[in-house]
Amino acid sequence: MTRFDPRGRVNRVLLVGVSEYDLTQPPHGVPGDLPAVKHNLNRLRDALLRGRVFGEHEITVARSPSRDDFDHALRRTAAEAEGLLFLYFSGHGAIPSAGDELFLQMRNASVVAGGHAVFPGAEMFSTALTVLAAGPAERIVVVLDCCFAGNAAWIWETFRDKRRVLLLMSVQANHRIDAGDATTPTPFTGELVQLLEQDEESTLQDLADRLRERMTAAGHKTVRGEPWEPQSRAEPGEDVLLSGRSAASVRLPMSDSGPWPSGERPASGERQGGGDRQGGGDRGGWGAG
Numbered sequence: 001m002t003r004f005d006p007r008g009r010v011n012r013v014l015l016v017g018v019s020e021y022d023l024t025q026p027p028h029g030v031p032g033d034l035p036a037v038k039h040n041l042n043r044l045r046d047a048l049l050r051g052r053v054f055g056e057h058e059i060t061v062a063r064s065p066s067r068d069d070f071d072h073a074l075r076r077t078a079a080e081a082e083g084l085l086f087l088y089f090s091g092h093g094a095i096p097s098a099g100d101e102l103f104l105q106m107r108n109a110s111v112v113a114g115g116h117a118v119f120p121g122a123e124m125f126s127t128a129l130t131v132l133a134a135g136p137a138e139r140i141v142v143v144l145d146c147c148f149a150g151n152a153a154w155i156w157e158t159f160r161d162k163r164r165v166l167l168l169m170s171v172q173a174n175h176r177i178d179a180g181d182a183t184t185p186t187p188f189t190g191e192l193v194q195l196l197e198q199d200e201e202s203t204l205q206d207l208a209d210r211l212r213e214r215m216t217a218a219g220h221k222t223v224r225g226e227p228w229e230p231q232s233r234a235e236p237g238e239d240v241l242l243s244g245r246s247a248a249s250v251r252l253p254m255s256d257s258g259p260w261p262s263g264e265r266p267a268s269g270e271r272q273g274g275g276d277r278q279g280g281g282d283r284g285g286w287g288a289g
Helices: 035-050 067-080 125-133 149-157 187-196 204-217
Strands: 002-004 012-017 059-063 084-090 092-095 103-105 122-124 139-145 165-169 231-233 238-243 277-279 282-285
Touching (some): 035 059, 035 084, 035 238, 122 125, 125 139, 139 187, 149 231, 165 204, 165 238, 204 231, 204 238
Parallel strands (some): 084 139
Antiparallel strands (some): 092 282
16 A cells, blocks of 8 residues: 655645535526535635644635636646645536536536536536646545536546546435535535544545445435445555644634635625426536535
């Protein structure tokens, strides 16, 4: 087992959470806003900082970015990381009928349904992965908390430079998931944060194994009523340290007031989103639900 230890290197984290959407009404809107995602960003940032692998200056939080803002933040982060590059996305996810691509829907996302639906305002996961891999980072970790997150596995498996990339997905392919209560993080990220907050070292593979156990023990189900099973992908023997030691004494206050770095926008006036829906032959769902 090769465990990459990013401590002491130039690392970068980009936490992307889309809790607010510009268009949520039929016929072209996404299923609704996602208030729980706002909590995801606050709690995950706090947990990563207290894990003592990443410094505060290494973490960028992008709140409900447009696709252009996301692209800008992604390219900047990828160019700066030399050790570990960590990308987290929580928001609506959508897939075409073939299920061979995953669309990460940003604030200005919309859906044009049909036999070959298109998703304006969304970033193809294959494009995001290519941008990440174009940078100098030694290892890349991607965590996806969205509907259909598991569909990213096929993209990873066919990716030419996948040795550097480790992938953690909130749910198995072709499944929608519930965003949970508007006052708490989403179910998957909530469990992830609790694991990161434990006073012990945590690697990605260890987190993936324990997440599956915890989601099963809690009885979480996908929208279609099947067991909710987080997925992971990495080359055999590859692993990455994500938390060195959680220090309970270091409780960094989180604030929703600015200033916000480029690519961030504070989410305000959020409301509980509606249910998922399908359009034509293509599917969209909450992405963190």
